[in-house]
Amino acid sequence: MPSLRGKVAIITGGSKGTGLGIAKAYVKEGISVTITGRGKEALDAAQMELEQLVPNARILTVVADNKDHQAANQVVAETVKAFGQLDILINNAQEFRTGKLITEISDDDMESTFESGFFAIWRFMTAAYPYLKETQGTVINMSSGAGVQSIPRHGAYGPNKEAIRGLTRIAAKEWGPDSVTVNSISPYVASAESVRYEKAHPEIIAEIMKGVALGHIGDAELNVGSLCVYLASEGGHYMTGGNFDVDGGSSIRP
Template sequence: MKKAMIQYPGLAGKIVFNTGAASGIGLAMAHAFASQGASLMLLDIDEASLLKAKAVLEEAYPTVRVEIFVGSITDPKALDAAAEQTIKTFGRLDVLLNNAGISMNKPALDITPDEWRRAIDIDLSGIFFCCQAAARRMIHNGGGVILATASMWGLVSSARRSAYCAAKAGVVSLCKSLAVEWAEHHIRVNAICPGYIQTALVSDLVSRGVLDEQALHARTPLGRMGTPEEVAHTALYLASDLAGFITGHAMVIDGGWTADGY
């Protein structure tokens, strides 16, 4: 994403903690928030891609400070350390982009206990631990914004996705619960629910024959996949002052997939 086409109110100067930021939707979000003049703390388990993302962002947005933290969202101690490093570096933490996640497409009868636990650990528990680590700091700021990248599979379900659907439905419910609980701290919490988006996660499933790209296009009323930049723009809006009265919401960005019950 190049320079901002639109300036969203309330984002310049904000400190953004972005997980899964080395690739796909998280990386597009990093570009989008940098384009608004926000500073970035990027977390991912993939150190090489994280370093590359930092270099590209610093070149594209020379006035924006970009810091990185290598760690897993399944590790509450690492998340606490990352949030603390954000405070030490930037003095505050305003926005959490709770985005890291993995796919899990497998028939329910074939999922091993380790595979089930890994999907829930990363796609649900990791999201909760990030919320805790960030909100503990946001409370000291007098508020903040948390956005979780859930999925349309958190709102509707499908065969061979039981762990993923359960985790993402959990994320949608978690966002609603935390939105209510933390409203008194002026922390807004919302879920973003993308349909199929062109990222490495989907390319990998297509290349392994798990997903059929043409069938996905045909099933989507708008006839294509979404782009990471389109999801990033949704995050800009929800994090901005324009969305100041939106909390506990699950916003779908799926080209009409979930609207089509046929």
């Protein structure tokens, strides 16, 4: 989309999985991207993959842990310094602590889940807002069907994702007068993490797949990345406060 060329996006957790899929879709549209991750090796590999995909892509990598309270300010500041503006914030990074019953969840499980997810997203949104207000920008937060569907053994992860959806809706109302859109996406797409989880908990995945109407897991770039492209475009800028289920129909409701 010509309207996206020259825009600048931050994608947390952009070195793999859903985040990398979004980054691929964005660089193809001429969007400059900052991708974050906890490991430099993974970030370097992602940058190489993106540059092979789009040789002239403008990419900044920043090693950052979402649980670090200074990470949001650091990433936003480095992005604006490198590219001069900020148009899109994709909050994707999240620790994935699942597989335990509620009575088995530790304080560290709960704290790490919310610190890397809900609280980090709040910090990134707060740090990015002044720049997004200038560009009438876009925020997209990654939620999950784990909360909506009340999936067992997701007692920390699911409520955290539901809190993210609540924050998204309130921000959409508060920031609407500034023409900043805020939406969330609940994806079910393939990633290294989904493969690991499938191997560790095949019985849970088998149960989840029973409810996927299309019968297969989605693709990060094709299914989530393309939606993120649209939501950041002029055409998608009249949609705010919504949650988009990119999950093959597993969240179909009456």
